[in-house]
Amino acid sequence: MGVAGCAHGSAAPVDEVRWLFKNKGMPQGAIEIENLSKEYPYGFLNLKRRKSLEDLTMQVEDGEVFGFLGPNGAGKSTTIKLLMRLIFPTAGTARILGKSIDDVAMHASIGYLPEQPYFYDYLTAYEVLDYFARFHNLKANERAARVEAMLKKVGLDSAKKIQLRKYSKGMLQRVGLAQAILHEPKVVVLDEPMSGLDPLGRREVRDIIQELKREGRTVLFSTHVLSDAEMLCDRVGVIVGGKLRGIGAPGELVDMKAQGMEILFELSGAVPNLPLLTNATRTGDRYRVQLPEGELYAALDALKAAGARILSVAQIKPTLEEYFMHLVEADRAQPSAIEVSGK
Amino acid sequence: MRNVQTVAANTFREAVRDRVLYNLVFFALMMIGAAILVGQISIGIERDVIISLGLTAISVIGIFIAIFLGVALVSKEMDKRTLYALLAKPVKRWEFLLGKFAGLVMTLTVNTAAMAAGLYIALWSVTRAWQSSDIYILAAVYLILLKLALIVALALLFSCFTTPFLAILFTAGMYVAGLLAGDLRTVHGVELDPGTLQWMRGISYLLPNFENFNVMGAVVHERSVPVAFVWQATLYALLYTAIVLTGAAIVFSRRNLK
Numbered sequence: 263m264g265v266a267g268c269a270h271g272s273a274a275p276v277d278e279v280r281w282l283f284k285n286k287g288m289p290q291g292a293i294e295i296e297n298l299s300k301e302y303p304y305g306f307l308n309l310k311r312r313k314s315l316e317d318l319t320m321q322v323e324d325g326e327v328f329g330f331l332g333p334n335g336a337g338k339s340t341t342i343k344l345l346m347r348l349i350f351p352t353a354g355t356a357r358i359l360g361k362s363i364d365d366v367a368m369h370a371s372i373g374y375l376p377e378q379p380y381f382y383d384y385l386t387a388y389e390v391l392d393y394f395a396r397f398h399n400l401k402a403n404e405r406a407a408r409v410e411a412m413l414k415k416v417g418l419d420s421a422k423k424i425q426l427r428k429y430s431k432g433m434l435q436r437v438g439l440a441q442a443i444l445h446e447p448k449v450v451v452l453d454e455p456m457s458g459l460d461p462l463g464r465r466e467v468r469d470i471i472q473e474l475k476r477e478g479r480t481v482l483f484s485t486h487v488l489s490d491a492e493m494l495c496d497r498v499g500v501i502v503g504g505k506l507r508g509i510g511a512p513g514e515l516v517d518m519k520a521q522g523m524e525i526l527f528e529l530s531g532a533v534p535n536l537p538l539l540t541n542a543t544r545t546g547d548r549y550r551v552q553l554p555e556g557e558l559y560a561a562l563d564a565l566k567a568a569g570a571r572i573l574s575v576a577q578i579k580p581t582l583e584e585y586f587m588h589l590v591e592a593d594r595a596q597p598s599a600i601e602v603s604g605k
Numbered sequence: 606m607r608n609v610q611t612v613a614a615n616t617f618r619e620a621v622r623d624r625v626l627y628n629l630v631f632f633a634l635m636m637i638g639a640a641i642l643v644g645q646i647s648i649g650i651e652r653d654v655i656i657s658l659g660l661t662a663i664s665v666i667g668i669f670i671a672i673f674l675g676v677a678l679v680s681k682e683m684d685k686r687t688l689y690a691l692l693a694k695p696v697k698r699w700e701f702l703l704g705k706f707a708g709l710v711m712t713l714t715v716n717t718a719a720m721a722a723g724l725y726i727a728l729w730s731v732t733r734a735w736q737s738s739d740i741y742i743l744a745a746v747y748l749i750l751l752k753l754a755l756i757v758a759l760a761l762l763f764s765c766f767t768t769p770f771l772a773i774l775f776t777a778g779m780y781v782a783g784l785l786a787g788d789l790r791t792v793h794g795v796e797l798d799p800g801t802l803q804w805m806r807g808i809s810y811l812l813p814n815f816e817n818f819n820v821m822g823a824v825v826h827e828r829s830v831p832v833a834f835v836w837q838a839t840l841y842a843l844l845y846t847a848i849v850l851t852g853a854a855i856v857f858s859r860r861n862l863k
Contacts, residue, residue, distance in 0.1 A: 346693040349861040366695050374693035380685050382615070384622040396611045397694040441690055 291321035292449050292480035293328075293345065298354035300340050314340045316504045318354070322482050322497075327475050329491035329498040329512075330484040331582075333590055337504040338484035339377050342453045346374050358449055370398060373447035377454045377484075379438030383427035387418050387437050390426060391444060398445040412440040417466060431458035439467065443474065450474055452483035456490055468494060488583045500586060502593040512582050522578040523558045526550050527570040534568040552578060608700040609707060612691075616678070616708020617715075625674065625712060628666050632720050635662060636727040643731055651731045653825050659724035660745050660821045667717055667753045668780065671709070675760025676772040678705040683862055684769075692862075699854035706761055706850060713753045721746040738827040744835055745824045751842035752818040756780060758846045759813070762853040765860060783815040813845050 300315040315337040322328040332338045343349045345356055347363055361368040381390045391409040400408065413419045416436040426434065435458050442450060455471070456464045471494050474481050485491055491498050492512050499509040508515050528547050533539065538561050542551040549570075553561055558575070565572060620626070639658050643651045679702065682688040691701065724742065729735070759779050763772035789809035792802065817838050820830045 343862070346689075348689055348692060350859060366697050368695075369693060370695040372693065374690060376686060376689040376693075378686075379690065380687055381690065382619065382687055384619055385615075393611065393615055394690065394694065397608060397691075397696055399607070438690065 292324045292326075292359060293322035293482060294357045294360075295320050295341070295345075296355050298341065298344060298356055299352045300337075300344060300349065301352040313504050315344070318501070318506055320499050320506055320509055322480060325475070325478050325480055326496040327471060327481045327483075327494050329495035330482060330501065331486065331488065331491055331498050331586060332484070332501040333486060336501045338501055339453055340504075341501070342374075342377075342451055342482075342484060345451060346372075370445070371448045373442035373445065373450040375435075375438045375442040375450075375452040375455055378431075378457060379434055381426055381434065381437060381441075384425060386423050386425055387413060387429075387433075387440075388422040390437060391441055394441045395444055400445070408444055412444050415470070416440045432460060432463050435459055435467075436463070439470065443470070447479065449480045449482070452481065454485060455483050456485060456487055464490070488581070488586055492582050498582070500589055502589050505593075507589045507593070508585070515582065515585050521580065522552055523555050524550060524552050524574075524576050524578050525558075525561060525565070526573040526575075527565055528573060529568070529570045531569075536564055536568055538564065548573070608696050609704040612696075612701055612704020613707035613711060616705050617711045620674065620709070620712040625670065626716060626719070628670070629716065629719050629723070632662055632666060633723055636723050640727045640730050652728065652736075655728050655731050656724070656742060656825050657821065659720070659727060660742070660749070660824070663717060663720045663724070663746060664749050664752070666720070667713055667749060668756060670713060670716065671753045671756040672760055672773055672776045672780075674709055674712075675757040676764045676769050676776065678709060678757075678761055678764065679857070680764045680769040680772065686863070689862065698858045698860075702761065702765075702854050702857055703850065706757060709757050710754050713757070714750060717746060717750050717753070736827065738824070738829070741820070741824045741828075741830045744830040745820050748818040748820055748835065748838055751838060752815055755813055755815075755842050755846050755849070758849040758853070762849050762856070765853050765856040779813065780815060783813040786810075786812040786814040787816045814841075817841055 296319050298315060298318040299313065301311045301313050304310050304312050318337075318341060330338050330341065340349070344351050345358065345363055347369075356363045358368060359371055382393075385393065388409060391412060392405060395405045395409060410419075413422045416439055418433065418436055418440070421429070421433065426437065429437070435455070439452070439455060442452065452471075455467050459467060468490065471481055471483065483494075495512060497509065497511050498515065500507045500515070527549055529549060530547050538551055538553065539549065541553070542549040551561070555577075562572065562575070636655075636659060639655060643654045679688075682705075688701065692698065721743065724746075725739075728739065728742075756776065760772060760776040763775040767775070786809045789805045789812075792805060797805075820834070822828075823830055
């Protein structure tokens with residue numbers, strides 16, 4: 263359990279989203295995915311098929327930040343690669359900004375950061391951004407201005423003349439982010455954007471995502487760091503075992519009813535003989551205790567009488583992490599969920 | 606075509622920064638050594654030896670670069686995933702492929718031109734006089750370049766659907782088979798049924814006939830290289846390369862990346 267505070271609401275089941283998709287009255291999303299599936303052949307003669315993504319239907323609304331959550335191997339990167347036409351679907355369709363993902367010209371309006379990006383290591387950061395900018399038909403002076411601005415934005419201005427082979431993983435991630443937003447795309451797709459970054463770098467990426475949202479751009483990003491999703495996303499989709507298990511605002515996905523109270527207090531000197539201390543967690547002079555809501559006032563009175571200094575009182579609410587873990591464990595309970603056929 | 610040019614320029618820059626052109630140092634040292642040696646041991650055939658050695662070196666070094674770098678053009682990008690960000694841009698896959706091809710051909714052109722200049726310098730240092738037939742060395746070098754472009758196209762095609770190791774084997778195998786294509790058409794002294802002969806003849810026309818680009822014998826022996834022959838070889842190389850690149854583009858257009 264964690265201590266949380268968000269808007270109340272109810273979860274949107276996947277079937278409901280599927281139904282809504284067929285409803286013609288639904289507004290057009292920035293990204294629309296319908297029954298998208300991907301199978302990979304495997305085995306010695308490639309005769310067996312393994313489903314990496316199964317019948318995915320979802321929509322990312324215009325201007326929202328959407329978090330795509332799931333454990334490693336859940337199908338997040340597969341979905342993103344399908345959208346970026348790096349791989350091709352076994353079934354289903356997807357549209358971005360109302361156009362088929364096969365429409366190459368439409369990709370001028372998309373920015374994409376691959377997972378663990380790797381760029382030409384014989385180029386400098388400036389050269390690699392200039393190279394990518396050339397595919398967007400920018401004039402030379404505009405290109406140079408955009409590249410310089412991007413390098414400043416991602417904190418690589420001082421390292422712009424160093425070849426990428428000398429860059430750390432975090433610096434490459436910054437180059438990746440810069441090339442994704444260099445051309446001011448309407449839709450930005452980021453595959454694990456926080457991967458490989460130190461706390462400062464993560465903060466900067468979060469700031470950039472929030473800035474993109476303020477500018478009215480749509481952001482879809484995948485992550486397995488749930489705190490990032492809770493902090494940034496308007497909505498999240500949870501994918502496990504190649505299937506979408508839940509979609510909605512982070513607060514809607516979890517049952518927001520308080521499940522108890524937590525008191526944080528300080529006790530100095532001799533420890534009094536209080537029954538509630540048997541369940542408390544102690545760190546130095548500080549104690550943390552969880553108890554049912556009905557026992558709160560009696561406990562506070564007892565602590566006050568014992569000379570404790572109350573530091574905080576908070577409601578205990580389930581977190582997105584618990585919701586996520588529940589879905590993952592439910593999926594693991596189903597044997598052979600992914601393998602679908604074998605000849 | 607702007608996307609093709611951008612990819613091609615970057616491919617050329619990669620070759621330069623990865624020190625591919627350093628092979629020129631090896632070529633230069635070999636030609637200097639040959640010029641010194643030939644002056645001491647051969648009487649009257651210095652010119653022939655230098656031209657034979659120079660053209661053979663230009664061809665062999667070029668073939669190595671064409672096969673190994675040709676296979677790496679796409680497979681390295683897929684392996685290192687450097688093309689992920691690129692293919693998500695408004696770039697067609699065939700544009701990427703054609704750009705990579707053009708970039709390596711550009712590299713080979715610079716490399717071959719530099720080696721040809723080295724050959725002329727070595728020739729001058731040995732003979733101290735020009736002959737009118739020396740101009741045909743340029744024709745021979747040009748035809749080698751056409752051959753190398755065709756090899757790059759084949760390497761690109763194979764690397765689009767198989768592993769780099771197999772792609773190298775297939776390209777090298779295709780080159781050797783292509784050298785023997787002429788022999789397949791004129792098999793003598795072997796008792797074969799007409800059906801087999803017909804089949805062999807058919808195969809020989811499908812294989813790239815690399816003998817179409819070989820005029821070394823004529824150049825060494827001071828014979829002229831007819832303009833019509835050069836035109837014919839050019840058209841053959843253009844057509845064959847276009848077909849192979851089209852095949853590569855079709856395969857690559859539906860290729861799932863890792």
